[in-house]
Amino acid sequence: MTIQFNDETFKDDYTFKNSKEALARFPFPFHEDSYMYSVNLEPHVTSRPGSVYEMGFDVDEHYVSEMRDRAEVLAQDPLRSQSLPHMTLAGWDFLELVMENKSKDYPDLFELHKDGNKWRWINKPLGIDDTFTFLDETTLPYGPLEYIGRQTQGDHVLLDQREDNLWADAGIVTTQADWSLDFDIGMNFFQWHAPVPLAAELGVFKRALKFLMNIQLGAPARRLNWTMTVNPLLDTSPENYAEWGIQKTEITPETIGSKQHLRVELQTLWRLPRSNALVFPIRCYLASFEDIATVPKWGRRLHRVVRDIPDELATYKGFIDNKPLMLDFLSKFDDGLPTSDGIWPDIETEPPLQK
Amino acid sequence: MxxxxxxxxxxxxxxxxxxxxxxxxxxxxxxxxxxxxxxxxxxxxxxxxxxxxxxxxxxxxxxxxxxxxxxxxxxxxxxxxxxxxxxxxxxxxxxxxxxxxxxxxLFSLDLRARKQLLIAGGIGITPFIAQIKQMSLMSGNFELHYSVRTKSLGSYVDDLTDQHPNNVHIYYDDQDQQIELEHLLSGQPLGTHVYVCGPKGMINWVRSTAESLGWPESSIHFEEFLAPQSGKPFSATLAKSNVTVDVGEHESLLEAIERAGVDAPYLCRGGACGQCETRVIEHDGDIKHHDHWLEDEERACGDKIMPCVSRFEGKTLVLDR
Known part of the structure; x- marks a missing residue:
């Protein structure tokens, strides 16, 4: 497998763009024409070659540019990467998990050579060739979580499991949908989910927590989550709200197709062996409305989902003010035809737009 | 799962x-x-x-x-x-x-602890052996208090005392040696976590003593796996699967369900983790609860059973499985 890496930006001039291939594998999050919370977790097993579900840690054309964006955010705000002292072992577990998966799944891009605890890690896309001692922090330029987090797309949170709860005690977070690691660090599962509307009443959190605490070694789980972002901005953080919040007021009927993005998170959960912690990778994929609308099924469905979503959710996800503008744009791609079940584009079988 | x-x-x-x-x-x-x-x-x-x-x-x-x-x-x-x-x-x-x-x-170390205080009785030493290996490699601060019946029945006593002479304390029942628990627990520095694995009586003794001395619940850890008990044979109907299973004298309800080819969730198989909790749709008789997962109120309701260790005596038992 050869990946052509894009040279692109996620801020200022926003040169981010999905190739045709990247759009075809975009993880569209709606499996039906409406949306409500559910504990939509499934085993994270290899499925659909070419899709984002094929590999444990997906690497795509945005890899090199995303890692550059992360390095810039960390240089401005080092608190985006934090690890409480008891989480170092979990950081090593995570480093091993990523290195083993990537070197197995992308042998032309990544290599891991082990000689006892002496490890050599080669990351060709980023030009890294490091030798270090596993479990010895002094042999890496950063702690293990930050070291591998700077080389892995997606945010990563390490969850300690104790007292029948999960605790967000470490993370590297620069591509987040408006939440702050510095604010949430040390919180438990119910505390960090407190701002989410409706779900607690539905009993979603209790069931989800029970499921997560029983995730076992070798049997990771996954789900998709989504929100809306104006401009292809990875770092929609509360810390920088003053800079990006205003952009939500700047879209017009002429620019909405290219500026408004559906932001999808592929969230996976893995039990870590030595620490008994969980790692929670949150991988962000962006696609513009106009790109999504080139897939007839997705265009129809996105219109129906946005039209029918409860106001509480549109408010929480931060797009209630732009909802009328979105519907004006999206309605052009909804001809009222039925759609097929499931998230996949079904280009060959779904009819083209009938208007 | x-x-x-x-x-x-x-x-x-x-x-x-x-x-x-x-x-x-x-x-x-x-x-x-x-x-x-x-x-x-x-x-x-x-x-x-x-x-x-x-x-x-x-x-x-x-x-x-x-x-x-x-x-x-x-x-x-x-x-x-x-x-x-x-x-x-x-x-x-x-x-x-x-x-x-x-x-x-289901019995992991709290890695925040400033000190780990391990209390073992008999075969309850086994989880601590792996924990001690882990802490030795990561320079963790620990102390083991290990109670055995006699010198000849003291599994791993020699290895442990050889390798960790300053951290391991052995107590022989036949020499009337007993852990001075109250003294031990009240002398620990702040940030210590206590772990106990052994017979039920020992676990209860450590838990209640620590609680009465004001230890926070979150600093007290215990592992108590129950082996499923034998009992009178009984039958259970699995409503979703539409089969009736006969549970033998030396078999658990969970094992009988699995023998019938019905996939049932489990983790610990010892009444501790809650994973196999199963809804009772109907019963005419006594559910013999042997787990330490269900609350007293839940047992009184009679609408849940933990099939890994619990049994039934009576006429009809219908499960949502």
Missing amino acids: SAGAEKIAVTVSEKVVLNDLVTRFQFKRTDGGSFPAFSGGAHTVIEMKDGDMTRLNPYSLMSNPLTPEFYEVSIRRDSEGRGGSMFMHDQVNVGDEMVLSYPVN
């Missing part, structure tokens, strides 16, 4: 009789590969094919957890039990092929 969704084919590579009661088994991967690392306190579930019966018993792993080349468990012979330990002692030999589950930890 069943425990050990992921399994490992292994070959028995060592069988060492430690004393009259305890035998250690070492396993290597049949495919020659390496084992997953694990956290101290984790257990594996061993599949035992005993004639046409399959037993699944959990045992604490006691090999080096960080870079394991093999897995080891120590099994105490229980001649009063349902036969799993007797099967291991009498039937399993070096070279035999078996199946283990991936490790699961």
Whole structure:
């Protein structure tokens, strides 16, 4: 497998763009024409070659540019990467998990050579060739979580499991949908989910927590989550709200197709062996409305989902003010035809737009 | 989701009789590969094919957890039990092929602790052996207090005292030595966590003493796996699967459900983790709750059962499974 890496930006001039291939594998999050919370977790097993579900840690054309964006955010705000002292072992577990998966799944891009605890890690896309001692922090330029987090797309949170709860005690977070690691660090599962509307009443959190605490070694789980972002901005953080919040007021009927993005998170959960912690990778994929609308099924469905979503959710996800503008744009791609079940584009079988 | 969704084919590579009661088994991967690392306190579930019966018993792993080349468990012979330990002692030999589950930890160390205080009774030493190996490799601060019946029945006493002379304290029952628990617990520095594994009486003693001395609940950890008890045979109807299973005298309800080919979730198989909780749709008789998962109110309702350890006496039992 050869990946052509894009040279692109996620801020200022926003040169981010999905190739045709990247759009075809975009993880569209709606499996039906409406949306409500559910504990939509499934085993994270290899499925659909070419899709984002094929590999444990997906690497795509945005890899090199995303890692550059992360390095810039960390240089401005080092608190985006934090690890409480008891989480170092979990950081090593995570480093091993990523290195083993990537070197197995992308042998032309990544290599891991082990000689006892002496490890050599080669990351060709980023030009890294490091030798270090596993479990010895002094042999890496950063702690293990930050070291591998700077080389892995997606945010990563390490969850300690104790007292029948999960605790967000470490993370590297620069591509987040408006939440702050510095604010949430040390919180438990119910505390960090407190701002989410409706779900607690539905009993979603209790069931989800029970499921997560029983995730076992070798049997990771996954789900998709989504929100809306104006401009292809990875770092929609509360810390920088003053800079990006205003952009939500700047879209017009002429620019909405290219500026408004559906932001999808592929969230996976893995039990870590030595620490008994969980790692929670949150991988962000962006696609513009106009790109999504080139897939007839997705265009129809996105219109129906946005039209029918409860106001509480549109408010929480931060797009209630732009909802009328979105519907004006999206309605052009909804001809009222039925759609097929499931998230996949079904280009060959779904009819083209009938208007 | 069943425990050990992921399994490992292994070959028995060592069988060492430690004393009259305890035998250690070492396993290597049949495919020659390496084992997953694990956290101290984790257990594996061993599949035992005993004639046409399959037993699944959990045992604490006691090999080096960080870079394991093999897995080891120590099994105490229980001649009063349902036969799993007797099967291991009498039937399993070096070279035999078996199946283990991936490790699961329901008794992990709280890595925030400034000091780990470990209290073991008898075969309850096994999870601590892996935890001590883990802490020795990571320079963790610990102290072990280990109570055994006699010198000859003190599994691993010599190894532990040789390797950690300043951290290990042994108490012999036959010499009337007893852990001075109140003194021990009240003298600990702030930030200490206490862990206890052993007979039920010992666990209750440590928990209640620590609580009465004002230890926070979150600093008190215990592992109490119950072996399923034998009892009178009974029948249960599985409504969703539309089958009735007969549970034998030495069989658990969970084992009978599995024998009928019905997939049922589990993790610890010892009444502790809650994973196998099953709704009772209808019952006419007494549910014999043996778990320590359900609350008293839930037991009074009679609408839940933990099939890994609990039994039934009466006419009709219908489960949502």
